[in-house]
Amino acid sequence: VNVITLTTDFGTRDWFVGTMKGAILGVNPRSAIVDITHEIPPGNVRAGAFALMASRKFFPKGTVHVAVIDPGVGSARKMIAVQTRDYFFLGPDNGVLSFALEWEKIQAVHALTNESFFLQPVSRTFHGRDIFAPVAAHLSKGLPIRRFGPALKSFHRLVWPQPCVGRNEIRGEIVYIDRFGNAITNLRGDELPKRTTKNWQLHFKARRVCPVAAFYQAVPDNKAVAVVGSSGFLEIAVNGGSAAELFRLKVGDRITARWAE
Amino acid sequence: VNVITLTTDFGTRDWFVGTMKGAILGVNPRSAIVDITHEIPPGNVRAGAFALMASRKFFPKGTVHVAVIDPGVGSARKMIAVQTRDYFFLGPDNGVLSFALEWEKIQAVHALTNESFFLQPVSRTFHGRDIFAPVAAHLSKGLPIRRFGPALKSFHRLVWPQPCVGRNEIRGEIVYIDRFGNAITNLRGDELPKRTTKNWQLHFKARRVCPVAAFYQAVPDNKAVAVVGSSGFLEIAVNGGSAAELFRLKVGDRITARWAE
Amino acid sequence: VNVITLTTDFGTRDWFVGTMKGAILGVNPRSAIVDITHEIPPGNVRAGAFALMASRKFFPKGTVHVAVIDPGVGSARKMIAVQTRDYFFLGPDNGVLSFALEWEKIQAVHALTNESFFLQPVSRTFHGRDIFAPVAAHLSKGLPIRRFGPALKSFHRLVWPQPCVGRNEIRGEIVYIDRFGNAITNLRGDELPKRTTKNWQLHFKARRVCPVAAFYQAVPDNKAVAVVGSSGFLEIAVNGGSAAELFRLKVGDRITARWAE
Numbered sequence: 001v002n003v004i005t006l007t008t009d010f011g012t013r014d015w016f017v018g019t020m021k022g023a024i025l026g027v028n029p030r031s032a033i034v035d036i037t038h039e040i041p042p043g044n045v046r047a048g049a050f051a052l053m054a055s056r057k058f059f060p061k062g063t064v065h066v067a068v069i070d071p072g073v074g075s076a077r078k079m080i081a082v083q084t085r086d087y088f089f090l091g092p093d094n095g096v097l098s099f100a101l102e103w104e105k106i107q108a109v110h111a112l113t114n115e116s117f118f119l120q121p122v123s124r125t126f127h128g129r130d131i132f133a134p135v136a137a138h139l140s141k142g143l144p145i146r147r148f149g150p151a152l153k154s155f156h157r158l159v160w161p162q163p164c165v166g167r168n169e170i171r172g173e174i175v176y177i178d179r180f181g182n183a184i185t186n187l188r189g190d191e192l193p194k195r196t197t198k199n200w201q202l203h204f205k206a207r208r209v210c211p212v213a214a215f216y217q218a219v220p221d222n223k224a225v226a227v228v229g230s231s232g233f234l235e236i237a238v239n240g241g242s243a244a245e246l247f248r249l250k251v252g253d254r255i256t257a258r259w260a261e
Numbered sequence: 262v263n264v265i266t267l268t269t270d271f272g273t274r275d276w277f278v279g280t281m282k283g284a285i286l287g288v289n290p291r292s293a294i295v296d297i298t299h300e301i302p303p304g305n306v307r308a309g310a311f312a313l314m315a316s317r318k319f320f321p322k323g324t325v326h327v328a329v330i331d332p333g334v335g336s337a338r339k340m341i342a343v344q345t346r347d348y349f350f351l352g353p354d355n356g357v358l359s360f361a362l363e364w365e366k367i368q369a370v371h372a373l374t375n376e377s378f379f380l381q382p383v384s385r386t387f388h389g390r391d392i393f394a395p396v397a398a399h400l401s402k403g404l405p406i407r408r409f410g411p412a413l414k415s416f417h418r419l420v421w422p423q424p425c426v427g428r429n430e431i432r433g434e435i436v437y438i439d440r441f442g443n444a445i446t447n448l449r450g451d452e453l454p455k456r457t458t459k460n461w462q463l464h465f466k467a468r469r470v471c472p473v474a475a476f477y478q479a480v481p482d483n484k485a486v487a488v489v490g491s492s493g494f495l496e497i498a499v500n501g502g503s504a505a506e507l508f509r510l511k512v513g514d515r516i517t518a519r520w521a522e
Numbered sequence: 523v524n525v526i527t528l529t530t531d532f533g534t535r536d537w538f539v540g541t542m543k544g545a546i547l548g549v550n551p552r553s554a555i556v557d558i559t560h561e562i563p564p565g566n567v568r569a570g571a572f573a574l575m576a577s578r579k580f581f582p583k584g585t586v587h588v589a590v591i592d593p594g595v596g597s598a599r600k601m602i603a604v605q606t607r608d609y610f611f612l613g614p615d616n617g618v619l620s621f622a623l624e625w626e627k628i629q630a631v632h633a634l635t636n637e638s639f640f641l642q643p644v645s646r647t648f649h650g651r652d653i654f655a656p657v658a659a660h661l662s663k664g665l666p667i668r669r670f671g672p673a674l675k676s677f678h679r680l681v682w683p684q685p686c687v688g689r690n691e692i693r694g695e696i697v698y699i700d701r702f703g704n705a706i707t708n709l710r711g712d713e714l715p716k717r718t719t720k721n722w723q724l725h726f727k728a729r730r731v732c733p734v735a736a737f738y739q740a741v742p743d744n745k746a747v748a749v750v751g752s753s754g755f756l757e758i759a760v761n762g763g764s765a766a767e768l769f770r771l772k773v774g775d776r777i778t779a780r781w782a783e
Contacts, residue, residue, distance in 0.1 A: 025293060
């Protein structure tokens with residue numbers, strides 16, 4: 001079995017995702033297709049890049065990850081395939097793969113130009129179905145990546161907001177808000193000074209403060225808490241509620257983690 | 262592997278679609294089930310018919326397409342199975358299959374009456390699970406269509422709104438609005454006079470006009486453009502925005518494509 | 523093929539469900555994963571328990587049912603695996619499995635404590651991915667349930683609201699509202715006195731009354747009707763509309779079914 005994952009902004013209201021799967025199964029009927037999400041806000045390349053980064057490593061080796069958040073579809077933007085030690089990544093060359101690739105050992109980057117693997121006729125508005133889907137299916141069958149187009153020396157990278165480390169604080173920002181209203185920050189749990197010996201607090205929204213704890217129910221109902229979430233990043237949560245709603249948090253908001261020695 | 266697609270108005274909030282898949286896997290554990298969409302507006306047979314038409318041909322030969330938008334479930338309405346050169350189609354006989362079937366070479370039409378293939382006891386409110394799912398699974402295993410019930414001479418057809426061709430214009434209407442707010446019309450791209458030699462414009466909403474171009478980013482941000490979309494129909498889009506919201510477009514609105522010689 | 527079903531409150535906006543599937547496929551690449559629903563309202567254990575009860579029996583024998591509505595994730599709450607004559611059930615020990623288990627022949631109940639089957643490192647906030655997913659995959663491959671932890675004598679049960687039977691009426695309540703706005707009650711169709719010989723009416727919302735019939739279109743458009751729905755329970759529906767919206771029905775509302783002799 002060959003796993004292919006899909007991350008898109010196509011939604012599930014229409015038939016778009018279904019036809020991508022049809023195109024995949026037409027080439028590789030044995031592939032197992034997994035939806036990461038199709039509800040990335042339309043055109044939000046950064047949100048798609050974050051979702052792919054957060055999910056990629058939970059799949060078996062050899063998985064083909066396809067990310068199509070592609071506001072420039074039909075224009076001259078490139079499409080790329082990237083082989084890493086463990087996975088393949090396919091997407092438009094607009095940075096949607098770049099957060100994930102920062103954590104991967106890259107082995108080859110190729111442009112997708114070999115039209116003999118595309119669904120004909122290729123539309124100008126739906127390369128997810130006509131190009132990425134069949135190429136993913138061929139890759140999942142073991143076709144070497146160089147068959148799909150020429151090697152590239154570089155690809156487009158989004159700038160990841162690096163946290164800023166001070167003497168007794170780290171400053172960062174909110175990078176994603178999930179369905180529960182948890183606000184995920186750019187502070188990685190494993191980059192924080194050892195939590196066992198420190199007394200941590202997270203500061204946000206001018207005067208708001210919350211403790212850093214190990215899980216949501218460590219605080220009473222409807223109280224805020226910062227935990228290292230399942231993606232490895234510190235996130236602001238409210239036990240039994242939505243932190244984003246309660247505190248009107250949004251992507252880009254600044255946060256500061258402080259500790260007492 | 263045998264592909265079965267599902268197009269319904271059941272939504273994904275409840276367990277309805279899941280139990281259809283359980284019923285299918287109970288009969289044919291090797292089938293690959295693909296969701297086209299489950300978010301057809303409740304009871305909107307025309308929208309379901311359009312989604313099925315737009316997606317059917319992107320699936321491998323032999324695929325069984327199941328469409329259950331079925332406001333008359335439990336009443337005396339018939340249920341039908343249709344074999345075409347490339348596919349099977351299953352649904353209530355209320356027209357939900359008819360847009361797709363206009364493009365297919367029909368070989369046989371049968372009523373679904375043979376209760377030995379139904380899930381027992383058959384409910385009066387959920388034939389998707391109790392009848393269509395197991396019949397689809399049996400069809401996908403190769404059982405001949407005549408086993409499910411008697412041949413029929415005709416089936417219910419919805420009227421497709423035919424565009425009206427004038428000397429230097431074509432008049433049509435909006436037939437579907439997708440998740441991006443693109444308004445899909447009934448004008449097929451391949452029925453328009455050659456675009457390369459013409460200067461096209463699309464007129465809509467009294468005084469609105471937009472150019473016809475090849476892809477969304479052919480116009481500046483937030484500007485309207487008409488493109489031949491991925492389903493083959495001319496659609497009104499807004500680069501980076503929602504045409505349906507911006508211009509309050511809805512299904513049934515009249516549009517006119519005009520050209521200069 | 524081994525079927526694994528998923529019932530969660532994770533939504534489909536983020537990557538959570540996708541990574542559960544990745545973790546499953548990493549252990550058992552041949553499993554067929556079916557989504558029951560991921561749109562249980564966050565933390566609503568009763569709604570999840572009802573969805574699982576209503577769907578479980580439509581799956582092939584040997585199916586592994588996983589239900590993760592788990593507001594206590596990371597706290598000291600137990601996690602359990604239950605083997606019944608036909609199925610396996612996995613979930614936190616907060617009652618989410620209990621409505622389903624009332625209808626099953628229970629053969630064994632075990633705590634999930636053997637960390638050698640967990641995804642390492644185990645997060646404190648996402649046991650769906652790190653514990654339930656890999657354990658489900660191992661179960662689906664035939665590993666005996668006792669391998670995952672010690673046997674338990676009991677598990678947490680939610681109280682099912684029992685209807686109250688009078689001389690010529692049964693009193694109950696609304697237990698679930700589905701996507702169509704149908705209000706499902708706790709009155710089982712097969713526990714009502716024979717419908718053929720009785721003239722039934724359902725009373726709700728002080729002075730509202732509707733007939734009990736066999737299917738939705740038995741009443742005119744926009745009229746209320748009570749039918750025994752596809753899950754076997756009496757439900758209040760409106761032909762072509764939403765009963766929940768029209769009558770402002772909600773879970774917990776009292777209803778009474780009366781008959782004339």
